[in-house]
Amino acid sequence: MKHYLSSGIAASLLLGSASFAFAASELTIESWRNDDLSIWQETILPAFMKSHPDVKIRFSPTAPTQYNAALNAKLEGGTAGDLITCRPFDSSLDLYSKGYLKNLQGMATLDNFPDSAKGAWSTDDGSATFCVPMAAVIHGFIYNKDAFAEIGVEPPKTQAEFMAVLDKIKEDGNYIPMAMGTLDQWESATMGYQNIGPMYWKGEEGRKAIVAGTGKLTDDGWVKPFEVLADWGPYLGDGYEAQSYPDSQTLFTLGRAAIYPSGSWEIAGFNKDTDFELGAFRPPLPAEGDSCYISDHTDIGIGLNAASKNSEAAMKFLEWMGTEEFAELYSNAVPGFFSLSTHEISLTDPLADEFISWRKDCQSTNRSAAQIVSRGTPNLWNEMWVVSANVINGKQTPADAANQLQKGLSAWYEPQMD
Amino acid sequence: MVIERKKKPFRWHVLVFLGPAIIVYTMIMILPLAETLRFSFFLRDTSTQVVSFAGLENYIKLFFDPYWAKPFLNSLWNNCYFFLIHMLVQNPIGILIAALLSMVHLPGRKLYRTAIFMPTLLSFVVVGFIWKLMLSPLWGVSKGLMKSVGVGSWYLPFLGKEETALTTLSLISVWQFIGIPMMLIYAALLSVPDEVIEAAECDGVTGISQFFRIKLVLILPTIGIISILTFVGNFNAFDLIYTTQGPLAGPNFSTDLLGTILYRTFYGQQLQPGDPNMGAAIATVMFFIILTGVAIYLFFIQRKLTRYEM
Numbered sequence: 001m002k003h004y005l006s007s008g009i010a011a012s013l014l015l016g017s018a019s020f021a022f023a024a025s026e027l028t029i030e031s032w033r034n035d036d037l038s039i040w041q042e043t044i045l046p047a048f049m050k051s052h053p054d055v056k057i058r059f060s061p062t063a064p065t066q067y068n069a070a071l072n073a074k075l076e077g078g079t080a081g082d083l084i085t086c087r088p089f090d091s092s093l094d095l096y097s098k099g100y101l102k103n104l105q106g107m108a109t110l111d112n113f114p115d116s117a118k119g120a121w122s123t124d125d126g127s128a129t130f131c132v133p134m135a136a137v138i139h140g141f142i143y144n145k146d147a148f149a150e151i152g153v154e155p156p157k158t159q160a161e162f163m164a165v166l167d168k169i170k171e172d173g174n175y176i177p178m179a180m181g182t183l184d185q186w187e188s189a190t191m192g193y194q195n196i197g198p199m200y201w202k203g204e205e206g207r208k209a210i211v212a213g214t215g216k217l218t219d220d221g222w223v224k225p226f227e228v229l230a231d232w233g234p235y236l237g238d239g240y241e242a243q244s245y246p247d248s249q250t251l252f253t254l255g256r257a258a259i260y261p262s263g264s265w266e267i268a269g270f271n272k273d274t275d276f277e278l279g280a281f282r283p284p285l286p287a288e289g290d291s292c293y294i295s296d297h298t299d300i301g302i303g304l305n306a307a308s309k310n311s312e313a314a315m316k317f318l319e320w321m322g323t324e325e326f327a328e329l330y331s332n333a334v335p336g337f338f339s340l341s342t343h344e345i346s347l348t349d350p351l352a353d354e355f356i357s358w359r360k361d362c363q364s365t366n367r368s369a370a371q372i373v374s375r376g377t378p379n380l381w382n383e384m385w386v387v388s389a390n391v392i393n394g395k396q397t398p399a400d401a402a403n404q405l406q407k408g409l410s411a412w413y414e415p416q417m418d
Numbered sequence: 419m420v421i422e423r424k425k426k427p428f429r430w431h432v433l434v435f436l437g438p439a440i441i442v443y444t445m446i447m448i449l450p451l452a453e454t455l456r457f458s459f460f461l462r463d464t465s466t467q468v469v470s471f472a473g474l475e476n477y478i479k480l481f482f483d484p485y486w487a488k489p490f491l492n493s494l495w496n497n498c499y500f501f502l503i504h505m506l507v508q509n510p511i512g513i514l515i516a517a518l519l520s521m522v523h524l525p526g527r528k529l530y531r532t533a534i535f536m537p538t539l540l541s542f543v544v545v546g547f548i549w550k551l552m553l554s555p556l557w558g559v560s561k562g563l564m565k566s567v568g569v570g571s572w573y574l575p576f577l578g579k580e581e582t583a584l585t586t587l588s589l590i591s592v593w594q595f596i597g598i599p600m601m602l603i604y605a606a607l608l609s610v611p612d613e614v615i616e617a618a619e620c621d622g623v624t625g626i627s628q629f630f631r632i633k634l635v636l637i638l639p640t641i642g643i644i645s646i647l648t649f650v651g652n653f654n655a656f657d658l659i660y661t662t663q664g665p666l667a668g669p670n671f672s673t674d675l676l677g678t679i680l681y682r683t684f685y686g687q688q689l690q691p692g693d694p695n696m697g698a699a700i701a702t703v704m705f706f707i708i709l710t711g712v713a714i715y716l717f718f719i720q721r722k723l724t725r726y727e728m
Contacts, residue, residue: 239555
């Protein structure tokens with residue numbers, strides 16, 4: 001028995017060191033994007049290795065729901081890959097403050113990204129950046145072009161036009177004006193409040209004011225979007241209170257709804273599932289001539305494992321991520337996930353191209369609860385889910401909803417305390 | 419006499435036989451329980467990651483900080499309501515079905531028994547998904563079914579309304595678990611001896627009054643056990659809510675149970691960082707709630723129940 005046991009241990013040690021030796025010869029990227037495995041293996045990595053024949057690199061994804069826990073365990077055990085795909089804001093900041101990610105401040109490649117993109121992977125004071133921004137998702141409305149043509153409406157530009165379009169679709173009666181439900185609450189906050197909100201709270205300006213404590217969530221810019229949401233209810237499908245996110249997706253892809261408040265991450269799936277023509281319009285302006293802000297949420301970055309034995313080779317990859325080549329390659333390979341670099345790129349997918357074109361006229365911002373202000377109890381982001389759904393359901397007035405958010409935030413967030 | 423008797427050697431085999439069970443039980447039940455309790459006395463600083471002893475601070479926060487106490491009491495109340503519905507619906511109907519099944523002349527008894535017990539064997543996820551689909555305002559059958567019997571105007575998006583969501587979920591859970599009280603009571607009813615029934619019939623006690631005066635009295639201890647099983651099960655419930663309503667137990671936390679608030683607190687939720695120490699405090703409070711309930715039953719109710727030798 002003892003004999004078997006010790007030989008077993010010896011064998012596993014051998015195996016362990018063998019795999020370690022193997023890992024040392026090539027770089028490994030840790031990621032949660034297992035949907036993108038083939039894209040990395042067939043498109044992105046070969047392109048990189050073509051220009052850098054001395055570096056070998058492997059993409060090794062984990063299931064999204066297990067990623068954070070698995071990565072933490074691997075980092076603690078010292079077995080994590082050289083390149084770490086970073087979630088935005090606090091979960092990566094947490095890894096950095098534990099010393100698992102290297103400070104990349106000063107890397108030339110970072111100059112290719114705007115501050116709003118780097119903010120998602122920087123310390124609160126901006127003194128250190130620990131991941132290279134990779135991709136963002138943009139909020140907007142996807143619509144059924146055939147339905148719009150049939151009813152004879154044009155994509156709206158302003159809030160007033162938007163309501164007129166909804167009225168017309170409702171009058172026509174063949175389509176549900178908008179596919180959205182409030183059961184999961186997440187939709188109400190993301191596709192609702194965070195989608196249309198930046199236009200009212202003026203993007204980064206409003207978001208930073210909340211973080212700094214100079215603005216309040218009860219200010220006009222933060223209450224207005226709730227007032228807009230409060231009018232959505234009648235245009236959603238029957239029983240939308242019990243409609244879940246997959247329900248909404250199916251409703252739209254079956255062609256039963258005309259508009260789908262959403263984000264660019266749906267593009268790949270919708271292209272596959274629909275047999276009608278898709279279009280997209282950006283969140284309506286509060287009024288003609290207002291300046292335009294869109295939610296261009298930083299979602300994915302890549303950082304360097306501080307314990308990596310191949311940091312030099314890994315740095316080469318990070319440098320390459322700031323090039324136009326990567327930006328164009330990636331954004332085309334994964335439609336709906338847009339490179340965050342400042343290069344002007346062209347996309348072959350018309351829907352994705354429509355989304356990214358908004359960056360030209362509009363200023364980008366992150367989801368308002370993503371940075372710093374969701375660290376305490378009550379959790380601002382959770383509260384946003386709940387009150388957004390309440391407002392659409394008609395269970396809470398917009399002013400009440402904003403009050404609840406502000407009261408909750410000021411209960412623990414020092415800059416917001418009275 | 420006692421003094422004269424030779425001192426018995428220590429019976430080692432008792433320890434040897436008990437040992438494995440005690441070790442396993444300690445490792446997988448008692449240690450984690452003690453660890454949870456210990457965990458709840460600590461605090462982790464979110465920025466420095468330093469864990470320090472905090473005494474009762476987590477508990478004080480849980481009961482007196484309005485941003486903890488309100489959701490916690492809300493989930494506690496919801497949980498009581500969830501339990502109440504089970505006691506009022508699941509157990510009486512379970513008894514009724516068992517009584518019907520134990521009638522001698524009922525045709526297709528075995529079929530009914532199996533069919534009614536079946537949902538208990540299903541996974542929560544399956545049950546949650548099936549019912550969510552049936553009740554769905556878009557693709558569900560419930561709307562059409564209600565219309566066909568003339569109550570179509572009563573149809574609501576049951577899972578999406580604050581007023582109806584928790585009741586609906588309680589009834590789904592009742593549907594799933596009704597097989598357990600049915601089976602236990604069915605077994606208890608079968609063990610009521612024929613002599614007692616015959617004696618009752620001789621005294622002219624028949625039919626409904628026979629059931630209430632003779633059988634129900636004899637199966638009371640079983641009903642007690644069922645109540646306590648329901649209590650423990652309900653206060654540990656989590657899966658059904660999580661699969662149908664998501665981690666925030668919407669709408670507006672109206673279906674939040676102790677299990678869901680524990681899950682959110684312990685593991686976090688999207689941007690809400692997980693707080694294992696606070697989670698441990700909630701778990702400990704849950705443990706004591708269940709312990710109190712079981713103790714009340716054991717010391718005050720079970721003792722008063724008369725067991726009849728049958």
